[in-house]
Amino acid sequence: MVTNAGWIVIGAEGLLVGDMLAQLVFFILLLFLLGKFAWGPLMDMMKKREDHIASEIETAEKSRNEAEKASKEAAEELKRTRQEAHSIIEEAKKVGQKQEKDIIESARKEAERLKETAQQDIIQEKEKAIQALQDQVASLSVQIASKVIEKELNASDQEKLINEYIKEVGDKR
Amino acid sequence: MDHEAPIVEDVLGIAWLDFNLSNVLMIFIASTIVFILGLLSARSLKMNPKGLQNFMEWVIDFVKGIVGDTMDWNTGKTFLPLGLTLITYIFVANMLGVVTLGVYGDELWWKSPTSDAGITLTLSTLVIVLTHYYGIKRKGLKEYGKDYLRPLPYLLPLKIVEEFANTLTLGLRLFGNIYAGEILLGLLAGLATTGVGGFLGTAIPMIAWQGFSTFVGVIQAFIFTMLTMVYMSHKVGHDH
Numbered sequence: 001m002v003t004n005a006g007w008i009v010i011g012a013e014g015l016l017v018g019d020m021l022a023q024l025v026f027f028i029l030l031l032f033l034l035g036k037f038a039w040g041p042l043m044d045m046m047k048k049r050e051d052h053i054a055s056e057i058e059t060a061e062k063s064r065n066e067a068e069k070a071s072k073e074a075a076e077e078l079k080r081t082r083q084e085a086h087s088i089i090e091e092a093k094k095v096g097q098k099q100e101k102d103i104i105e106s107a108r109k110e111a112e113r114l115k116e117t118a119q120q121d122i123i124q125e126k127e128k129a130i131q132a133l134q135d136q137v138a139s140l141s142v143q144i145a146s147k148v149i150e151k152e153l154n155a156s157d158q159e160k161l162i163n164e165y166i167k168e169v170g171d172k173r
Numbered sequence: 174m175d176h177e178a179p180i181v182e183d184v185l186g187i188a189w190l191d192f193n194l195s196n197v198l199m200i201f202i203a204s205t206i207v208f209i210l211g212l213l214s215a216r217s218l219k220m221n222p223k224g225l226q227n228f229m230e231w232v233i234d235f236v237k238g239i240v241g242d243t244m245d246w247n248t249g250k251t252f253l254p255l256g257l258t259l260i261t262y263i264f265v266a267n268m269l270g271v272v273t274l275g276v277y278g279d280e281l282w283w284k285s286p287t288s289d290a291g292i293t294l295t296l297s298t299l300v301i302v303l304t305h306y307y308g309i310k311r312k313g314l315k316e317y318g319k320d321y322l323r324p325l326p327y328l329l330p331l332k333i334v335e336e337f338a339n340t341l342t343l344g345l346r347l348f349g350n351i352y353a354g355e356i357l358l359g360l361l362a363g364l365a366t367t368g369v370g371g372f373l374g375t376a377i378p379m380i381a382w383q384g385f386s387t388f389v390g391v392i393q394a395f396i397f398t399m400l401t402m403v404y405m406s407h408k409v410g411h412d413h
Contacts, residue, residue, distance in 0.1 A: 015291040016180070018192035019200075023286070023295040026204045030262060035254040038211025042229055043253070045218045052220065 140169060179280040199286040203266040210261070236260055239399050244406035248311065252405055255303070259296070260398040263287060263347065267390030270355045271383055274362060287393075288352040290345065297344035300401045301336060308408030320408075343400055350393050354386040 144165055148158065179194040214229035222230055236256045240249040266287045275283025286292050309317045321332045361382060365375040 015294065016191045016193050016196070018181075018190050019196040019289060019291045020295040021190075022192070022197045023200050023292045024299060026200045027258070027262065027296065027299065030204045030208060031255065031258045033208055034211045034258050034261075037208075038215045038229070039233070039254045039257050041215040041218055042226070042233060045220075045222075045226075046230060046233065049220055 136169075140165070179282065193289070195280070195282045195284065196286055196289050196292060198282065199266070199269060199284060200292065203262060203269055203286055206269075207258075207261050207265050210265075232261065233257060236398065239395075240402050243399075243402040244410055248409050249402070249406075251307070252402065256398045256402060259300075259401060260394050263296075263397050264390060264394040267351055267394060268387065270351060271358070271386040271390060274355065274359055284355060285351050287347055288355045290348040290352075293348040293351075294340070294344035296347075296397075297340050300343065301340045301404065304401075304404045304408040305336075307405065311409045317408075339404055343397065343404075347393050347397055350389050354382070354389055357382055358386065 144162070147161070178196075181192045181194055210225070211229070214225040218226060233253070236253060240246070240253055240256060243249070266285050268285075269283070270285030270288055273283060274281065305317075308320070312320075321329055358379070361375045361379045365372045365379065
């Protein structure tokens with residue numbers, strides 16, 4: 001251990017004024033230089049980032065609120081639309097049922113009408129046929145009568161003749 | 174382990190101006206490393222930090238926490254650069270002696286600058302003087318003077334002693350921790366050079382002690398900064 005006259009002995013050697021001055025000068029220089037070139041810019045950047053994050057958070061909050069509002073509106077819109085669609089379907093169903101009933105009704109009427117006309121036609125045809133038959137029978141009777149008159153017949157011949165004619169008529173028909 | 178120090182006496186013919194050149198060299202190296210680290214970290218500042226910028230911002234936040242713990246942030250933000258410079262400089266200075274010790278000839282050149290009491294006491298004196306300066310600046314001379322009579326007037330002698338005690342303990346605590354670590358590292362290194370057995374025998378204790386010294390270096394840098402802010406808050410705070 002070196003003892004310097006007049007100085008307290010601490011550590012390896014005494015307190016040296018030169019070292020102290022050097023340390024003081026270097027530290028103050030370092031304080032100044034770092035403050036200017038390192039801490040200053042770094043802290044500025046940190047402040048800037050802080051502000052940036054704050055504003056970003058604000059923006060995010062705002063847009064979130066907007067999105068919430070929009071989604072609420074959309075949900076309402078959807079609900080309304082659904083109701084509308086429901087009512088439209090309901091109405092369409094009603095209309096459809098009514099149309100169905102109408103169609104069935106008109107078809108039934110048409111059928112009835114057709115049936116009626118067909119029946120009338122049948123009756124007419126029948127009457128016409130009867131009429132024709134009657135006419136035929138009349139002319140036949142006249143012919144039979146004339147033939148009977150032409151030929152003198154006995155009872156058996158007459159019967160034979162009538163049967164013959166009747167058969168003839170039946171064949172004709 | 175009795176290495177001489179490279180002392181130059183009576184520089185420029187001034188009787189009291191002695192330099193320990195190793196101290197001056199190590200102060201210069203430590204300051205340069207800290208300055209370069211600072212420059213590199215602030216060289217390309219980005220919004221989303223990476224690497225060194227990220228680390229330095231973490232350090233800034235850490236010191237901000239120290240300042241915020243001891244005083245309210247509006248008064249404290251002035252002292253943030255001081256705290257940052259203190260913690261980085263003392264940390265780097267402490268680490269320099271842990272990494273290696275350099276002996277040239279018979280003189281110890283490479284060591285921690287903080288393993289010299291003169292240097293740590295310079296730092297602590299600077300800090301205490303700054304606390305008085307800011308105390309007067311912030312509260313005015315009258316209010317500053319009144320603080321010596323609080324809480325009780327007859328405690329004035331104790332208050333005055335406290336200032337010197339603070340200076341001494343702040344500096345000597347750092348010096349003692351680092352100096353003790355270095356002495357043991359030096360002893361181990363001396364043992365290691367005695368032979369193969371000595372080398373093998375000291376390897377593990379060496380590593381363990383270096384790890385411990387690193388831990389102590391970090392803690393001491395933190396404590397020095399913390400106490401600086403505590404003393405500062407005593408002088409500038411209003412609740413005392």
